[in-house]
Amino acid sequence: MKRERISDNVIRRLSMYLRKLDELTDRGVERISSSELGKQMGLTPSQIRQDLSCFGEFGQQGFGYKVAELRKQLAKILGMEENFSVVVVGVGNIGHALIQNMNFSSLHFDLTAAFDVSQEKIGTSVLDITVMDSNEMTDWLKVHPTDIAVLSVPKSAANEVANAVAQCGVKGIWNFTNTDIELKTDGVFIENIHFSDSLLTLSYYLTRGKNDV
Amino acid sequence: MKRERISDNVIRRLSMYLRKLDELTDRGVERISSSELGKQMGLTPSQIRQDLSCFGEFGQQGFGYKVAELRKQLAKILGMEENFSVVVVGVGNIGHALIQNMNFSSLHFDLTAAFDVSQEKIGTSVLDITVMDSNEMTDWLKVHPTDIAVLSVPKSAANEVANAVAQCGVKGIWNFTNTDIELKTDGVFIENIHFSDSLLTLSYYLTRGKNDV
DNA sequence: TAGATTGTTAATCGATTAACAATC
DNA sequence: TAGATTGTTAATCGATTAACAATC
Numbered sequence: 001m002k003r004e005r006i007s008d009n010v011i012r013r014l015s016m017y018l019r020k021l022d023e024l025t026d027r028g029v030e031r032i033s034s035s036e037l038g039k040q041m042g043l044t045p046s047q048i049r050q051d052l053s054c055f056g057e058f059g060q061q062g063f064g065y066k067v068a069e070l071r072k073q074l075a076k077i078l079g080m081e082e083n084f085s086v087v088v089v090g091v092g093n094i095g096h097a098l099i100q101n102m103n104f105s106s107l108h109f110d111l112t113a114a115f116d117v118s119q120e121k122i123g124t125s126v127l128d129i130t131v132m133d134s135n136e137m138t139d140w141l142k143v144h145p146t147d148i149a150v151l152s153v154p155k156s157a158a159n160e161v162a163n164a165v166a167q168c169g170v171k172g173i174w175n176f177t178n179t180d181i182e183l184k185t186d187g188v189f190i191e192n193i194h195f196s197d198s199l200l201t202l203s204y205y206l207t208r209g210k211n212d213v
Numbered sequence: 214m215k216r217e218r219i220s221d222n223v224i225r226r227l228s229m230y231l232r233k234l235d236e237l238t239d240r241g242v243e244r245i246s247s248s249e250l251g252k253q254m255g256l257t258p259s260q261i262r263q264d265l266s267c268f269g270e271f272g273q274q275g276f277g278y279k280v281a282e283l284r285k286q287l288a289k290i291l292g293m294e295e296n297f298s299v300v301v302v303g304v305g306n307i308g309h310a311l312i313q314n315m316n317f318s319s320l321h322f323d324l325t326a327a328f329d330v331s332q333e334k335i336g337t338s339v340l341d342i343t344v345m346d347s348n349e350m351t352d353w354l355k356v357h358p359t360d361i362a363v364l365s366v367p368k369s370a371a372n373e374v375a376n377a378v379a380q381c382g383v384k385g386i387w388n389f390t391n392t393d394i395e396l397k398t399d400g401v402f403i404e405n406i407h408f409s410d411s412l413l414t415l416s417y418y419l420t421r422g423k424n425d426v
Numbered sequence: 427t428a429g430a431t432t433g434t435t436a437a438t439c440g441a442t443t444a445a446c447a448a449t450c
Numbered sequence: 451t452a453g454a455t456t457g458t459t460a461a462t463c464g465a466t467t468a469a470c471a472a473t474c
Contacts, residue, residue, distance in 0.1 A: 079420030207292030
């Protein structure tokens with residue numbers, strides 16, 4: 001097992017492996033070789049073995065990987081045994097959709113609260129989460145230590161809210177505001193879902209496909 | 214101007230540049246050097262100049278880049294002058310949120326229709342889009358050539374719907390189904406928004422941050 | 427045992443960074 | 451003109467692929 005810095009590329013493939021292993025489990029596949037896995041995922045066997053070797057030795061020579069075992073290891077590596085607590089800040093369309101659809105608990109995250117500024121939304125419930133007043137957020141976070149904040153507020157509020165939750169000890173921000181956040185606090189990870197970046201990337205490939213191919 | 218194959222990394226930075234240039238425009242900045250842009254974006258000046266040089270010469274020696282001019286060029290490169298037509302398939306929480314929030318027209322995309330299987334949703338409107346019956350989708354697409362399909366159906370329907378729209382000439386799929394799509398048709402681009410991959414990536418960094426740093 | 431497939435080391439390939447002549 | 455900054459070529463760095471001894 002190597003012990004160098006692990007690149008972001010490797011890390012972002014881990015959850016792809018996890019998804020594939022879940023699919024294999026559903027299909028009743030109990031073991032798989034790196035070459036078969038590579039074929040199914042469009043990766044080289046070498047890359048898969050390299051990626052996994054960053055974290056340990058999960059296979060057996062001459063045999064391959066046990067699907068259930070590897071799945072379990074990956075889940076652990078990805079932090080799914082940490083039971084991170086999550087709050088949603090901003091219950092607009094996106095925040096609402098995430099609460100209803102994201103199924104945090106199936107990934108072993110613990111969705112504990114949601115906040116919004118709108119008087120109409122405060123007090124309403126989405127699934128079993130009752131929306132609280134954003135004014136109460138920092139007080140609440142101080143009493144309820146929270147790992148992750150889902151940021152689904154308007155762009156204009158992004159930086160202010162992000163810094164507020166970071167001040168309250170939140171360690172990860174899942175950012176849906178379509179803007180880049182500048183934090184004053186160190187040691188907070190930001191994971192961006194920039195919808196417009198993604199759509200424009202698709203748009204680029206469509207354009208090139210049209211003109212170049 | 215080089216003319217090699219342009220890497221996906223470069224392409225995904227283009228929309229980040231665009232966003233930054235919009236921000237600079239808002240702040241009234243009219244010109245910027247690669248070194249200042251790099252400082253603001255956390256990139257090296259070299260990388261920015263390399264990236265842009267894939268597409269042309271947009272700067273002036275000794276002067277830098279005109280924000281408005283570069284913004285315009287990037288928008289064109291990204292296909293924003295193509296006025297791609299878009300349909301949303303699956304008006305659940307996510308589909309609904311995208312129709313209401315995404316503001317396709319501000320990016321010069323033309324949202325033309327939405328489809329769902331649910332009798333309760335068919336006939337209802339979101340903004341100015343009236344939800345149609347999914348059964349009518351292929352007929353409709355044949356009459357209304359469409360560039361992009363937003364896929365926000367349940368995982369179980371992902372492959373079937375994706376292949377159906379591809380058959381009808383759709384050239385890009387924006388995939389929110391949290392599963393990887395296997396298309397039988399060639400020449401269709403798929404851009405994935407895998408929420409769970411993103412959340413688990415954040416989770417990984419939180420876990421490592423806790424244990425390693 | 428022989429065959430298969432791992433984990434890891436070495437080789438290759440590509441992406442980022444640095445350097446610099448060109449020039450506004 | 452002198453100073454600044456580009457576009458591009460060269461150097462470096464890192465990621466992917468290939469090869470192979472170890473071993474189940």
